[in-house]
Amino acid sequence: MTTDTVSETSTGTPTEPIHITGQANLDEVVGDYDVVLTDFYADWCGPCQMLEPIVETIAAETDATVAKVDIDANQQLATTYGVRGVPTLVLFANGEQAEKVVGLQGEDQLRSLIERYTE
Template sequence: MADSPARRGDDTGTAARHVESERAFDDLLASEGTVLVDFYADWCGPCRMMESIVEELAAEEDTTVAKVDVDALSPVAARYEVKSIPAFVVFEGGEPTDRLVGMQELSDLRRAIE
């Protein structure tokens, strides 16, 4: 099976993209313009609380949101110095341009990607 840039979390096309490998992460950043990456872990309570906000943002037109499980892809988290979660890193042209750590309002995430 070939590495796809990311997989959708559900069949509606509105879920954030779940990145499953370092290569897929790099491919996603290379193929998209602005990308908001949600670094999370399944065991993280605040991360779970942010899920509906992240999904709402991902459903908006012209918004690319990716999710990276820090336990599964610790090298990616380390590369971008993610030390606390949830962490949201905005990438433009493959480079990080903004970072938000901790629980955020939807408006803060929108502002970060504008």
């Protein structure tokens, strides 16, 4: 995998967000893990910055893999997934897009979203 040395949970999911560099990279991550929460963000976005510690906690404490996509660096990827505002979170389950949520989400909301696909 193209990630740096990343520690993993007991279920084999990374405990830190994976920064995505393009469609092939995202496809690889979605293919490698059962549940992937993908955070489409921008550095200039205030709500995205508020979401950052939440997605880091989700990565560390749940069975979901968290992927981060900088929409400014990956505009084509953002277009492919219909991202019109940030933050947008796209949840993949078993290789398929399962959910899409736009806007700042609380940790509890994200945990229950993930639990629908990890139990």
